[in-house]
Amino acid sequence: MLILDEEEIVIEANTTVCNILNVSKQDLINKKIMDSGVVFLNEHYTEKRHQTINQLQEKGKVTNEEFKITLKNGQEKTVLVSKEYLKIKDQTRVLVTINDDTKRKETAEILASQFNELQKTNSELDSFVYSASHELRAPLSSVLGLIQLIKMEGVDPKLYQHIDMMEISIERLDSFIKDIIEYSRNKHKNIDFEPINFNTLIEQSLESFWYLENSKKIKIDINIDDKEQFVSDSKRVSVLLNNFISNAIKYHDLNKESPFIHINVKTSKKEAILVVKDNGVGIEDVELERIFEMFYRVSSKVMGSGIGLFIVKEVIAKLKGTIDVTSKIGQGSTFTITIPNESGKL
Structure with missing residues (x-):
């Protein structure tokens, strides 16, 4: 810190400012800091300094400025300077705080x-x-x-x-x-908003997984209530459906009398809720916390990269949606996805 008189002559300086400027206290006292040969400013900052002084004197405000200075020894520094004009017993004093920001x-x-x-x-x-x-x-x-x-x-x-x-x-x-x-x-x-036809997306998804083992032995029920037009990114929604449907097929349990996959979709002005439920092998509670990690696979017996559900999480985040998972070993899993309706952005 420095204290200057109304002519901006230094009347007091603490140790820290001397260290910052690499000078002794005697080099500063009774001198104008910019005219003492201790600190040099380029033309841009000199003009800026005069504007600051005028602003202080006219409006009495505290100013905070950043300056690049060159010390007497040639060292360059960036300093943050705060100035405030004070009236003490009818005398004008300038309180200057200098922070080394180099x-x-x-x-x-x-x-x-x-x-x-x-x-x-x-x-x-x-x-x-x-x-x-x-x-x-x-x-x-x-x-x-x-x-x-x-x-x-x-x-x-x-x-x-x-x-x-x-x-x-x-x-x-x-x-x-x-x-x-x-x-x-x-x-x-980029996200490409358009009206979503869930019937078409689900049919395309099911057709693309006909080759998966025993897929024809699983009963697939589809219930779509989309009376309210739903707008989102069709390709990203398709990625979600593909992952959940393929996983439900891959992790089926053919030992059950009637293996099934239930796909329910309901749209509203606010959102679309997609529920994919199966009665497959299920997921243990410990694994539920990790299924969205990259390359994590619940079972090495099932064909997959371990990246699918990680992509699902990334897609849902991009669409600003949410996902909830419930599962029990031997009973199956339910994935509930909520996606905002972006009809206002169409």
Whole structure:
């Protein structure tokens, strides 16, 4: 801190300000700080300083300014300066508080530079992952096509079993790559609002999972009450339905007399509530807390990447929705998703 008289001559200075300016107290007392040869300002800050003085004298306000200064030894610093004019026994005094902001400013600049570099790296990495994923799917589709041709031509039963194993492995890899693409799309694609036709989305989802083992043995009930038009991002809602329906099929329990999946949808002006319920194998309480973690899988016996429900969580967050899960081992699971109706943004 400094105390100046009305001519801005230093009449008192504490130890800290001397340390900041790298001078002794004697170098400051009875001198104007800017004319003492201790501190130098460039033209921009000199003009700024005069404006501040005029503002203080005219309006009597406290001012807070940031200055870049050069000390007598050539060292550059960034300081925060607070000034206040006071009347003490008919005498004008200026109370000046100086805070050395150099390290914080330097750190902030370094962090800003690192943040920009990190953003650039992340953008390049995301672009690479997305492009590479698309490129990888093409040869996998070709291999799957060749496997189908081999099966049609008729092969040795032992070889047929090996081909089946190859097909399962390729489908698992293809599913994982599709999940990566969905994650990348959700992260970078803008939300595209449009009216949602739940009948169409659910039918498309069910058609895409016809190949899953024993899917035809599961009774699927669909109940849709969408009298109120619902608006959201169709592609993202489709991702949600695909994940919940495929999981309900994969984790079915064919030991039950009548395995089922119930899909209920109800729309209102406020929101849409989607409920997917099954009587499959269920999930333990300990695992319920982890099912939305990336790469976490409830069972290694079921084909999957362990990224599906992580993507679901990210999609729901993007749509500003919520999800609730209840499950019991041996009885099944119920997923309840609530998504805001964005009809006002259409």
